[in-house]
Amino acid sequence: MKDYVITLMDEKKYVQARKELIELNAVDIAEILEEIDTNNALLLFRILPKDVAVDVFANLSNENQKYIINAITDKEIQYIMDELFFDDMIDILEEMPAIIVKKIIKNTKEEERRLINQFLKYPSNSAGSLMTIEYVGLQKEMTVKQSMEYIKKIGIDKETIYTCYVMAENRKLEGIVSLRKLVVSDDHKTVEEIMEKGVIYVNTYEDQEEIAHVFKKYDFIAVPVVDKEERLIGIITIDDIVDVIEQENTEDFHKMAAMEPSEEEYLETSVFTLARKRIFWLMALMISAIFTGSIIKRFEDVLQSVVALAVFMPMLMGTGGNAGAQSSTLIIRGMALDEIELKDVFKVIWKEFRVSSLVGIILSLVNFIRLYYFQSVDIKISMTVCTTLFIVVVLAKVVGGTLPIVARSLKLDPAIMASPMITTIVDAVSLFVYFSIATRFLGIA
Amino acid sequence: MKDYVITLMDEKKYVQARKELIELNAVDIAEILEEIDTNNALLLFRILPKDVAVDVFANLSNENQKYIINAITDKEIQYIMDELFFDDMIDILEEMPAIIVKKIIKNTKEEERRLINQFLKYPSNSAGSLMTIEYVGLQKEMTVKQSMEYIKKIGIDKETIYTCYVMAENRKLEGIVSLRKLVVSDDHKTVEEIMEKGVIYVNTYEDQEEIAHVFKKYDFIAVPVVDKEERLIGIITIDDIVDVIEQENTEDFHKMAAMEPSEEEYLETSVFTLARKRIFWLMALMISAIFTGSIIKRFEDVLQSVVALAVFMPMLMGTGGNAGAQSSTLIIRGMALDEIELKDVFKVIWKEFRVSSLVGIILSLVNFIRLYYFQSVDIKISMTVCTTLFIVVVLAKVVGGTLPIVARSLKLDPAIMASPMITTIVDAVSLFVYFSIATRFLGIA
Numbered sequence: 001m002k003d004y005v006i007t008l009m010d011e012k013k014y015v016q017a018r019k020e021l022i023e024l025n026a027v028d029i030a031e032i033l034e035e036i037d038t039n040n041a042l043l044l045f046r047i048l049p050k051d052v053a054v055d056v057f058a059n060l061s062n063e064n065q066k067y068i069i070n071a072i073t074d075k076e077i078q079y080i081m082d083e084l085f086f087d088d089m090i091d092i093l094e095e096m097p098a099i100i101v102k103k104i105i106k107n108t109k110e111e112e113r114r115l116i117n118q119f120l121k122y123p124s125n126s127a128g129s130l131m132t133i134e135y136v137g138l139q140k141e142m143t144v145k146q147s148m149e150y151i152k153k154i155g156i157d158k159e160t161i162y163t164c165y166v167m168a169e170n171r172k173l174e175g176i177v178s179l180r181k182l183v184v185s186d187d188h189k190t191v192e193e194i195m196e197k198g199v200i201y202v203n204t205y206e207d208q209e210e211i212a213h214v215f216k217k218y219d220f221i222a223v224p225v226v227d228k229e230e231r232l233i234g235i236i237t238i239d240d241i242v243d244v245i246e247q248e249n250t251e252d253f254h255k256m257a258a259m260e261p262s263e264e265e266y267l268e269t270s271v272f273t274l275a276r277k278r279i280f281w282l283m284a285l286m287i288s289a290i291f292t293g294s295i296i297k298r299f300e301d302v303l304q305s306v307v308a309l310a311v312f313m314p315m316l317m318g319t320g321g322n323a324g325a326q327s328s329t330l331i332i333r334g335m336a337l338d339e340i341e342l343k344d345v346f347k348v349i350w351k352e353f354r355v356s357s358l359v360g361i362i363l364s365l366v367n368f369i370r371l372y373y374f375q376s377v378d379i380k381i382s383m384t385v386c387t388t389l390f391i392v393v394v395l396a397k398v399v400g401g402t403l404p405i406v407a408r409s410l411k412l413d414p415a416i417m418a419s420p421m422i423t424t425i426v427d428a429v430s431l432f433v434y435f436s437i438a439t440r441f442l443g444i445a
Numbered sequence: 446m447k448d449y450v451i452t453l454m455d456e457k458k459y460v461q462a463r464k465e466l467i468e469l470n471a472v473d474i475a476e477i478l479e480e481i482d483t484n485n486a487l488l489l490f491r492i493l494p495k496d497v498a499v500d501v502f503a504n505l506s507n508e509n510q511k512y513i514i515n516a517i518t519d520k521e522i523q524y525i526m527d528e529l530f531f532d533d534m535i536d537i538l539e540e541m542p543a544i545i546v547k548k549i550i551k552n553t554k555e556e557e558r559r560l561i562n563q564f565l566k567y568p569s570n571s572a573g574s575l576m577t578i579e580y581v582g583l584q585k586e587m588t589v590k591q592s593m594e595y596i597k598k599i600g601i602d603k604e605t606i607y608t609c610y611v612m613a614e615n616r617k618l619e620g621i622v623s624l625r626k627l628v629v630s631d632d633h634k635t636v637e638e639i640m641e642k643g644v645i646y647v648n649t650y651e652d653q654e655e656i657a658h659v660f661k662k663y664d665f666i667a668v669p670v671v672d673k674e675e676r677l678i679g680i681i682t683i684d685d686i687v688d689v690i691e692q693e694n695t696e697d698f699h700k701m702a703a704m705e706p707s708e709e710e711y712l713e714t715s716v717f718t719l720a721r722k723r724i725f726w727l728m729a730l731m732i733s734a735i736f737t738g739s740i741i742k743r744f745e746d747v748l749q750s751v752v753a754l755a756v757f758m759p760m761l762m763g764t765g766g767n768a769g770a771q772s773s774t775l776i777i778r779g780m781a782l783d784e785i786e787l788k789d790v791f792k793v794i795w796k797e798f799r800v801s802s803l804v805g806i807i808l809s810l811v812n813f814i815r816l817y818y819f820q821s822v823d824i825k826i827s828m829t830v831c832t833t834l835f836i837v838v839v840l841a842k843v844v845g846g847t848l849p850i851v852a853r854s855l856k857l858d859p860a861i862m863a864s865p866m867i868t869t870i871v872d873a874v875s876l877f878v879y880f881s882i883a884t885r886f887l888g889i890a
Contacts, residue, residue, distance in 0.1 A: 023643050027663050148628070155629045162607050162624070179607070179624060182591070184600045198468050211848060216691070218472050219684035221666055238683055239664035245687065246661070249694045250778055253701075257774035257864070258767055266779040274796070275803045278771050282838075285767050286808060289760035290815075296756045307749045310740045313758065314872050315734035321766070322703055322730050322865045326723050329702035333695055334711040347712060351719070358720045363731060370735075393727075419702070419864050420767045427759050 009040045009159045026055035054083040062095045078107040085159045087132035128204040131225045131234030136164040136422045140192035163222045167306045171231040215371035221306040256418035257362045292428040299435035312385045320430045321423035324400030345405045360390040384441045392430040447477045454485045458491035499528040507540045523552040530604045532577035576670045576679030581609040585637035608667045616676040653689045660686045688858035689829040698740045737873040744880035757830045765837040765875045766868035769845030776849045789849045801842035805835040829886045837875040
C-alpha cells in the first residue's frame with residue numbers, strides 16, 4: 001500500500017493517493033506518512049480531509065510533528081490545536097522544543113492558554129498529566145430526553161460520551177450515568193433517578209500506577225479526576241491507561257535488569273543515553289562483587305590446597321543466582337499485580353522454604369550422581385559440592401523471595417531486588433558456605 | 446465496611462446489611478463476600494437484588510462460585526446463567542469441575558447448550574475463547590431513528606452497545622458504526638451512509654497476544670471476531686484485553702527468569718506446582734554450568750600457579766552476566782512491543798558494540814585504579830583482570846542483544862534468551878578469555 005501510494009505521488013496523482021488513504025484508519029495513515037519522504041508526507045498531509053488530518057497528526061512521531069508544525073501556516077496550526085483532544089495536545093506540547101511550543105501557543109485562545117499552562121504544571125505520570133477536559137457534564141434535574149438532545153449537539157467534540165458526569169452548581173461530582181443507561185431509559189425520567197451515586201474517582205496528583213489499578217479492578221472505560229474539594233476537573237479514558245500499563249511493565253523489566261528505566265524506544269535512543277542508564281548499576285554491582293572476591297581471598301589457602309574446588313564455583317554461583325532470580329521475579333510480579341502484600345511475608349518465606357527444599361534435594365542428588373558415579377570425583381569433594389548446592393538453593397530462594405518484600409516495607413521499589421542484586425548477595429553467601437564446608441569436610445587447616 | 450457488614454449479619458440485621466452493600470460497586474461487594482464466612486456469604490448473596498447478584502457472582506473466586514452453585518436451586522442457577530454475559534459464563538464453565546458443569550448445563554436451553562459446547566472447543570488464549578456473542582447487529586438499510594429504537598429495546602442485554610456491527614443477510618460483516626455516530630447524526634440518515642467500511646477485525650483462531658496488539662495500536666474498545674468466511678461470530682471488549690496484556694507480561698517475566706509460566710496467583714499455587722515450574726530450567730542451566738566448570742578444569746594448572754586469579758572470578762562473571770542481562774532485556778522488551786524487528790539485527794549489534802565499548806572502558810579504568818593504586822595488586826594481574834573485563838562486557842552486550850533476535854528468527858520465544866541463559870554462556874566465555882589472557886600476560890606455560 002505504501003509503495004502504491006508513493007508511486008501515485010511520484011506520478012502526481014494526488015487525488016488518487018488521497019482516495020486510497022482515506023479508506024484506512026488514521027493510525028495506519030500515520031504509519032505510511034512516517035515511511036515516505038518528508039516532502040511527499042507534507043503534501044499528503046495537506047490534502048487529507050481536515051478531521052482525518054487531525055487524527056493522523058496525533059499519531060505521528062514527535063519528529064514528524066515538529067516538521068509539520070514548522071512547515072504549515074499559523075491558521076492551519078490553530079485548526080489542528082482546536083480539534084485535537086486536550087490530552088493529546090498536552091502530550092504533544094510536552095514533547096516539543098520551546099520554540100515550537102511558543103509558535104503553537106501563540107495561536108491558541110487566551111482561555112485555553114491558561115488551561116494549557118495549568119495542565120503542563122501537573123507532575124508527569126500523575127492523573128493530571130493524563131486527563132482530558134472534553135467530557136459530557138449533565139445536571140441531575142435534566143430529563144433523559146433533554147440529556148440525549150444535549151449530547152446530540154455537543155457529543156462530536158467529546159473524548160467520550162459513553163460515561164456522562166453529573167455535577168452540582170459548584171462542579172462537585174454528584175453521580176455518573178452511562179450512555180447505555182440513557183439510551184435504554186424512558187424519556188421522561190430525570191438523570192437523578194437513573195444515575196449511580198457511588199462514584200469511583202481519582203485525584204489529580206495520584207500516580208498513574210494507582211490509576212491503572214482502578215481501571216483493571218473495575219473494568220472501567222473512563223474514570224473522573226477530581227481536585228481536593230471533589231470538584232470534577234477532567235477524565236481519563238481506557239486507551240491512555242493501556243499505554244500506561246505497558247509503560248509501567250517496561251519500567252519493571254528495566255529495573256529488574258539493573259537499568260535506569262527509559263521511556264524512549266531502543267532504536268531511537270542514543271548510545272550515550274543507553275550507556276548512562278546502564279553504568280550506575282553495573283558499577284555498583286561490580287563493586288559489591290569485590291566483596292565476594294574478598295571471601296575467596298580469605299579462603300585462598302583452601303583453594304591452593306584443593307584447586308579442584310574452583311571447578312565447581314560457576315555451577316554453584318550460577319544455580320544460586322538462577323534460583324534466587326526465580327523467586328524474586330515471582331514475588332516482584334505478584335506485588336505489582338496486588339496478589340501479594342506486606343503481611344504475606346511469612347507465608348512467602350514458608351512457601352519458598354518448602355519449594356527450595358524440594359528443588360534443592362533433587363538438584364543435589366542429580367549432581368551427586370553425576371559427580372561421584374559418572375565423573376569419579378573424590379567422595380569428600382562430591383559431598384562438599386552437593387551439600388553446598390542444597391544450602392545455596394534454599395538460601396537463594398528464601399532470600400530472593402523475601403528481599404523484595406523488605407524493599408517494599410522500606411518504601412523502595414521491589415523491582416531493584418531482582419536478579420542482579422540477589423545474585424550478588426547469593427554469590428557471596430554461597431562461596432562462604434562452600435569454603436566453610438570444604439574446610440570441615442576436607443579437613444583443611 | 447466489611448466488619449460493619451459482619452456485625453449487622455451477626456445481629457441478623459439483613460435488610461440493613463443489604464442496604465449498605467448495594468451502594469457499592471459489584472467488584473467491591475464480591476471482595477467483601479470473599480472475606481466473610483461462607484454461610485453469611487451465601488445468605489447475603491441470596492438477598493442481593495438479582496441483577497447485582499449476577500455481577501457479583503461473575504467477580505467471585507472460582508472456589509466461592511463452586512460453593513454457591515452447589516448450594517442454590519436449579520432455578521437460581523438458570524437465572525444467573527441467563528443473565529451472565531456469554532464470555533463470563535464460558536470463563537466460569539472452563540474453571541468448574543465436570544460435575545458442576547453438568548449441573549449448570551442441565552439448566553440451560555438446548556440452543557445455548559450447543560453454543561456453549563462450540564465455544565468450549567476454542568483453544569485457550571485464542572480469540573474464540575475470549576469473545577462474547579452479546580453485540581448489537583444492525584442492517585445498513587435501517588435509519589438512525591430505527592437503530593436507536595432497536596438499541597433502546599435490546600441494549601440492556603448487550604456486553605457493549607457502543608460499537609454496533611452492520612451485517613448482510615449471510616452475517617458477513619459490512620461495516621461498523623459507533624453509538625456516538627448514531628447519537629450525533631440526523632434521524633433520517635441510513636446506517637449505510639454513516640458507517641465505517643474499512644473494518645479492522647480478528648479471526649477466531651488468532652492468538653490473544655496478536656489481538657492485544659490490535660487494541661493497543663488502534664485504541665479500540667471492542668473488536669469484531671469473524672470466521673474463515675468473514676462472518677461475524679462475536680466481539681472482544683477492551684476490559685478482557687487489559688487482563689490479557691497483564692497475563693502476557695507476567696508470562697514474559699516468568700520466562701525471563703527461567704520458569705515455566707503460570708497463570709495462577711503465587712499464594713494460591715501449591716508447593717509442588719511451584720517446584721515443578723522451576724526445576725526444568727534450573728536443571729538445564731546447572732548442567733550447562735558444568736561446561737563452564739570444565740573450562741576451569743582445563744586451566745587448573747594456571748589457577749594452581751596463580752591462585753590469586755580466583756579472587757576476581759566472581760566480579761568478572763557477575764559483571765558479564767549483568768551486562769548481558771541489560772542488553773537482552775532491552776531487546777526482548779523492544780521486540781514484545783514491536784519496536785524492534787528481525788531486520789534491525791545489524792543496527793542492534795552496532796549499537797550494543799558502541800554502548801558496551803563505552804561502558805567497558807569506564808568499568809575497566811575504574812577497576813584498574815582500584816586494583817593497582819588502592820590495593821597494590823601486581824601490575825600483570827591487574828592488566829589481565831581489566832583487559833578481560835573490557836572484552837567480557839563487550840562480548841556480553843553484543844551476545845545479549847543478538848541472541849533474542851536469533852531466537853525469534855528460529856521461531857522460538859525470545860524471552861528464553863534472557864539472563865539465565867545469557868549468563869551461562871557469558872560465564873563460560875569470560876573464563877576462557879580470562880585464563881587465556883592470564884596464560885599470555887603472566888607467562889605461564
